[in-house]
Amino acid sequence: MSWETVIGLEIHVQLSTKSKLFSGGSTEFGAESNTHVDLVDMGLPGVLPVANREAFYKAIRFGLATGANINQTSSFDRKNYFYPDLPKGYQITQMEQPIIENGSIKISVDDYEKKINITRAHLEEDAGKSIHDMFEGETGVDLNRAGTPLLEIVSEPEISSAKEAVAYFKAIRQLVTFLDICDGNMAQGSMRCDVNVSIRKSGDKELGIRAELKNINSFKFIEKAINFEINRQIKLIENGESVVQETRLYDSDKNETRSMRSKEEANDYRYFPCPDLLPVIISDKELKEIKENLPELPEEKEIRYVNEIGLEESEATIIASSKTMANMFEEASSKTDDAGLVAKWLVGDVSALLNKNNIDIDESNLSPENFGKLIERISDGTISGKIAKSVLEEVWETASDVDQIIESKGLIQIQDENLLENVAKKIIESNPDQVKAYKSGKDKLFGFFVGQVMKETQGKANPKTVNEILIGLLK
Amino acid sequence: MDKKTVTTISYLSRLKIDGEKEEKIIKDLSNIIEFVDQLNDVDTTEIAPLKNPLEKTAKTRKDIVTAKNLKKEMLEVAPSANEDYFLVPRVVE
Numbered sequence: 001m002s003w004e005t006v007i008g009l010e011i012h013v014q015l016s017t018k019s020k021l022f023s024g025g026s027t028e029f030g031a032e033s034n035t036h037v038d039l040v041d042m043g044l045p046g047v048l049p050v051a052n053r054e055a056f057y058k059a060i061r062f063g064l065a066t067g068a069n070i071n072q073t074s075s076f077d078r079k080n081y082f083y084p085d086l087p088k089g090y091q092i093t094q095m096e097q098p099i100i101e102n103g104s105i106k107i108s109v110d111d112y113e114k115k116i117n118i119t120r121a122h123l124e125e126d127a128g129k130s131i132h133d134m135f136e137g138e139t140g141v142d143l144n145r146a147g148t149p150l151l152e153i154v155s156e157p158e159i160s161s162a163k164e165a166v167a168y169f170k171a172i173r174q175l176v177t178f179l180d181i182c183d184g185n186m187a188q189g190s191m192r193c194d195v196n197v198s199i200r201k202s203g204d205k206e207l208g209i210r211a212e213l214k215n216i217n218s219f220k221f222i223e224k225a226i227n228f229e230i231n232r233q234i235k236l237i238e239n240g241e242s243v244v245q246e247t248r249l250y251d252s253d254k255n256e257t258r259s260m261r262s263k264e265e266a267n268d269y270r271y272f273p274c275p276d277l278l279p280v281i282i283s284d285k286e287l288k289e290i291k292e293n294l295p296e297l298p299e300e301k302e303i304r305y306v307n308e309i310g311l312e313e314s315e316a317t318i319i320a321s322s323k324t325m326a327n328m329f330e331e332a333s334s335k336t337d338d339a340g341l342v343a344k345w346l347v348g349d350v351s352a353l354l355n356k357n358n359i360d361i362d363e364s365n366l367s368p369e370n371f372g373k374l375i376e377r378i379s380d381g382t383i384s385g386k387i388a389k390s391v392l393e394e395v396w397e398t399a400s401d402v403d404q405i406i407e408s409k410g411l412i413q414i415q416d417e418n419l420l421e422n423v424a425k426k427i428i429e430s431n432p433d434q435v436k437a438y439k440s441g442k443d444k445l446f447g448f449f450v451g452q453v454m455k456e457t458q459g460k461a462n463p464k465t466v467n468e469i470l471i472g473l474l475k
Numbered sequence: 476m477d478k479k480t481v482t483t484i485s486y487l488s489r490l491k492i493d494g495e496k497e498e499k500i501i502k503d504l505s506n507i508i509e510f511v512d513q514l515n516d517v518d519t520t521e522i523a524p525l526k527n528p529l530e531k532t533a534k535t536r537k538d539i540v541t542a543k544n545l546k547k548e549m550l551e552v553a554p555s556a557n558e559d560y561f562l563v564p565r566v567v568e
Contacts, residue, residue, distance in 0.1 A: 017538045024541030033559045034550065038542035042549060054538035075526050082489060084563040096524075131560065132567050139567070140560030268487060278533035279526050 008157035021149035022049030043087035068103025085128035098122035162226035335372025365399035
């Protein structure tokens with residue numbers, strides 16, 4: 001029997017506003033517990049929520065970038081449930097009139113591309129944080145996060161493998177970071193995802209019964225959790241049992257999903273329009289302004305890098321794929337005339353160092369100014385590419401100024417033709433055998449002479465000049 | 476409205492219903508629903524749902540932090556807290 005997997009993702013994106021969705025509480029991450037809690041976030045009686053307009057603007061940017069319908073009138077509903085980190089006893093969300101509907105995003109997996117439709121994206125408030133393991137017999141509650149604006153992005157059930165799910169999540173993350181509506185920091189919970197997984201016989205039209213996997217916050221775990229769940233469901237059905245519709249928790253230590261029975265008991269959120277909040281209307285003028293100020297997206301950047309700057313397509317793809325890389329490229333390029341060389345170094349040596357240290361470029365010691373300067377010193381002939389490599393490594397370790405490193409270490413390239421000619425002559429004199437062999441047709445030995453001159457000058461000779469001199473002398 | 480529905484609702488709303496009152500509550504709730512059900516006789520196909528009786532739109536905020544740090548005051552009035560957290564009976568998944 002062959003099986004087909006059907007996956008839908010709900011991604012919670014924390015919008016990078018300064019204040020909360022319905023109060024003036026700060027959204028800063030990592031603050032001392034319960035210090036960013038407004039009366040509204042506490043759910044005290046007699047206070048009223050007032051919506052943060054910036055959260056709507058950020059949501060609209062996402063809608064525009066995914067070609068979605070923007071509902072200029074959207075409203076809020078209450079989702080009712082009891083949990084200690086939700087002081088009001090309900091979460092304010094958008095059930096009936098979400099701000100965004102019917103968008104799509106392109107993903108690429110291995111050797112194919114696919115369009116994933118986005119059913120809706122709606123604004124809602126986050127809950128606080130429960131701390132279960134610090135207090136004997138009690139749970140601690142920190143409400144700093146309560147009321148933080150989230151955009152919940154709901155995909156159509158069109159994802160057909162764990163790999164596609166990861167690609168989709170990555171595409172959404174790339175988009176929201178480029179749009180500057182979320183910092184994309186998964187370790188801090190700025191992006192979290194619930195995954196709906198079901199299986200059906202290949203070719204069946206009807207969807208199978210799905211299980212919902214909760215709160216997975218890394219690419220690796222999305223893939224593992226889904227693959228575990230697919231196998232679990234196939235085994236169940238092949239043994240004549242059936243899948244139960246339920247919420248399951250992924251345990252990354254054991255690499256398994258397990259039932260969260262407590263939440264199953266009564267899954268009735270009794271949604272109704274929130275009487276505390278009137279519908280929010282976004283004007284045509286506001287919409288137009290957001291559209292006009294939409295930042296350049298990865299795909300557009302890629303095309304511009306190739307067509308206007310003349311980068312190789314492969315370079316453009318790598319650089320445009322992350323916002324921090326693209327920023328580094330654009331800022332460093334503005335400091336030098338040789339954008340092509342910036343790209344070459346960024347994709348080559350710099351990426352190698354990033355991979356080695358497993359960090360993002362904005363966490364490194366390399367500033368765009370310093371990087372631009374390094375490239376400039378290569379293209380104006382001050383240092384050779386080989387020397388530049390060691391300068392880059394020095395910058396990487398110490399963040400020192402490129403010019404200072406070059407000066408203090410005496411790395412300036414030797415351009416003096418007389419000096420280089422003398423060195424070359426000396427090398428030729430002391431290697432008569434090689435000269436003889438070269439002249440009798442062993443062309444490959446040319447590299448030997450270049451190497452010797454380089455060695456003699458501690459790598460500081462200008463390779464082009466050395467080549468010219470040697471060609472002349474060995475004629 | 477039956478016994479099962481009433482039990483579920485009372486669980487969801489965390490309201491305890493005394494056994495002897497159950498019959499009466501089922502009857503009362505049935506009456507209420509029947510009464511409200513009359514609304515279904517009206518044809519509303521062309522009418523958009525009313526989100527709010529004020530029929531106005533919302534005033535919104537600018538994205539500015541205005542809240543003060545009320546940690547001490549809030550934890551003081553909580554039924555149970557230590558110096559950092561609100562405390563509740565243990566809830567674990």
